Amino acid sequence: MKKIGVALGLALAVGLAMAPFFTSQQATLLGLVTFLVVLWTNNGLPLGVVSLLPILLLPAFGITPLNSVTPNYAKSIIFLFIGGFLLAIAMQKSDLHLQISTRLLRIFPNTARGIIYAMAIVSALLSSILSNTTITLMLMPIGLFITENPRLKVRILLAIAYGASIGGILTPIGTPPNLLLLGYLEEIGLAAPTFTEWMGMTAPVVGTMLLLMPWILGWGMKEEEVGRVAQTSEPLTKAQKKLLWILGGLTLLLVLNTPVKPWYPGLGLNEKGLLLGAGLLLFMPGIGLLDWEDSRAIPYEIIFLFGAGFSIAQAFGSTHLAEALALKLAFVHALPLWLTLAVVALAISFSTEITSNTALTSIALPVMAELYGPFHSETLLILMTTTVAASYAFMLPIATPPNAIIMSSRVIQVKTMASVGFFIDIIGVAVVSATAYLLWRIFL
Secondary structure, X not given: OHHHXXXXXXXXXXXHHHOOOOOHHHXXXXXXXXXXXXXXXXXXXXXXXXXXXXXXHHHHOXXXXXXXXXXXXXXXXXXXXXXXXXXXXXXXXXXXXXXXXXXXXXXXXXXXXXHHHHHHHHHHHHHOOOOHXXXXXHHHHHHHHOEOOHHHHHHHHHHHHHHHHHHOOOOOOOOHHHHHHHHHHHHHOOOOOOXXXXXXXXXXXXXXXXXXXXXXXXXXXXXXXXXXXXXXXXXXXXHHHHXXXXXXXXXXXXXXXXXXXXXXXXXXXXXXXXHHHHHHHOOOOOOOOOOHHHHHHOOHHHHHHHHHHHHHHHHHHHXXXXXXXXXXXXXXXXXXXXXXXXXXXXXXHHHOOOOOHXXXXXXXXXXXXXXXXXXXXXXXXXXXXXXXXXXXXXXXXXXXXXXXXXXXXXXXXXXXXXXXXXXXHHHHHHHHHHHHHHHHHHHO
């Protein structure tokens, strides 16, 4: 009860403190979000229970009607995660993750920090061309079984999730906010960076983050604590070969389905349907990699967590709170450019911790464009900073899909993610704003 009392006290304090600056509805929403975030962080209630509270709280406080909240718990993207979870369950059931981890351990250094760097780099590079959600789902079972050491296991999973978010900005197609920026630039008549120009601009950010983030995660890990699982030299079983064919086919379809405009339009298939279809294929006669009983291992509390995140994002939009928060940044117009970039990156990075980065980007881009005016020489620089910072949220499971997915492993506490992620957030803000000021001005 003490932890719930702390959450209630902080929620009330935030709501009252924000009342002079926002509408009563917006201040109430900020208090409710504080209540949920504190409970997620201090484990005052089970994760799944807290994640269902928006269904009760948002209508009760007049934020969003009940009939508008509940559909957020059944959005189409949730079925993408269900398909991915089924693939992960099949990987564990067939022990394919052991085969893959054995081969990875032969390539990368035989140290705790070496493994962390390996998983972060693999996750980042794959996420630059494929969905960071998909990549995290595929790599998580491997990360879970590379080591038996619980401390190292947590850090490997964080490296996978953070690497996926870091690598997603490397290409224009790596994450939805990138595509939103390109679409917005076309809408307002500004020339967008080409594919290669984009990679030239973002590579220093990705490279620097991939040097610093795994180093921080590896801090304090002694080499004798690696505690590897036993390596196997056994040949692949029939079930493992079946699953590899399915995963290989799915990866090929995902790559071919990725548009590279204007050169290649993609296959036009629905990625959510592809993941769910691959998951359901595992139950089919002749394949038989899963039984329905295996589906009980799906982490439904994480599905509820996604629903809570979508509900909060919807409430931020319906109450115009996201827009009001962005408008509070109007003062940065009078600041030096380097400080403006730092403030924008900081505000966007921490705002996206509690709302969808896609939703936040779509709302923030028009507001940020008005700081200097759509055709000012610094506008594209501000918009690029906004877009990249929106993908660099590492503290809370609702911030990004990779964060939420690794929570489904049930080996990471929200408190751990928040404490480690805070420092990665600060580093991300510093790297993005410094790169924007020192390098991007040359490109733009």
